[in-house]
Amino acid sequence: MKHLFAALVGVGLALAAPSAAEAKDWQTVTIATEGAYEPWNLTKPDGTLDGFEIDLGKDLCARMHLTCTFVAQSWDGMIAGLNAGKFDILMDGIAITDDRSKVVDFSKPYASTPGGFAGLKDGPLATMAGTGTQVVLTGDKTHDKPVIDAFRAALKGKRIGIQASTSFTKFVEDNFGDVAEVVEYKTAPEHDLDVTAGRVDVAFDDVTYFVSAFSKPENSDMMLVGPKIAGPIWGPGEAAAFRKSDPELRAKFDEALAAALADGTVKTLSLKWFKLDVTPVGG
Known part of the structure; x- marks a missing residue:
């Protein structure tokens, strides 16, 4: 067989x-x-x-x-x-x-699907510039730099949760690992738990995942912060x-x-x- x-x-x-x-x-x-x-x-x-x-x-x-x-x-x-x-x-x-x-x-x-950051509704990043909008990253450094730089400025000194070994992990580590602390988790719900508990400032994941996660009572205090990220960068x-x-x-x-x-x-x-x-x- x-x-x-x-x-x-x-x-x-x-x-x-x-x-x-x-x-x-x-x-x-x-x-x-x-x-x-x-x-x-x-x-x-x-x-x-x-x-x-x-x-x-x-x-x-x-x-x-x-x-x-x-x-x-x-x-x-x-x-x-x-x-x-x-x-x-x-x-x-x-x-x-x-x-x-x-x-x-x-x-x-x-x-x-696009990716995005999620944080607390009453957290310091709830008013991050671009919240409620969407940006496109192409993978071209010249094109993408202004958008990435804006995220870097907002996330400097923060803690970012990410599920390990996903297509998003390298993106977060490469672009924000030198200005923020990146914390890896085995599953996506684990980074949500730490966002709601205040152990990380934001988590990064697929927007469709977060939309579903937000509907759960334990995640009702979470929201998307900053613009959603779409485009060829995700393949x-x-x-x-x-x-x-x-x-x-x-x-x-x-x-x-x-x-x-x-x-x-x-x-x-x-x-x-x-x-x-x-x-x-x-x-």
Whole structure:
């Protein structure tokens, strides 16, 4: 069996190309998600998984005529687990980046969302310039410098919470690590807890995550501070991840995703879970 083979030979051989017969034998698929990054994915009180990516994954599996099982996996072991054969697809609000593309293959993006800072409504950063607006960062230092400098001035001497090993972690550390203290957390809810407790001044994460987080009673004192950050700096968007040895599975997924984008299913699920359309431009 494919899972047993991958588990036995380890990560190195799991990345090797499968045989032609094996490549065509996709009937069941295991999809890993964090189950703790609401509304992208969440764990309900009864232990079942739900959220935008769960709904989307179920729709795509039906289109692919595959039996899919969803499992929860902590973010810090997710890519390693995929390449070790523990599961076949990752759906966890994963942004496509050059570094990640070296070790996994990505589907077409199914979302493109801005990032932003969140702090307390009565905190010193609640009136940060640009709050309620959105800026675009291109990744070009000359273009982006005035915006980054404004953030640096506002965040000087502050403590910034960030979930470890995300596409946002390097951005925060590279741009603010020399003027502020960056505190890393295993999960996003942990940085929210420290914002509300006053242990960090702000947290940085996906805006769609924060909009959902703010609806919880324990986070009712939080708000977005400063402008939301959108644009090419975040890459093409969020997508599913696959082993490089499984191009045929990725192709099946892309075909189903293209159909779901074309018929409006992705937009409908986006509006259901995020209350806004996060489908990629051109999607």
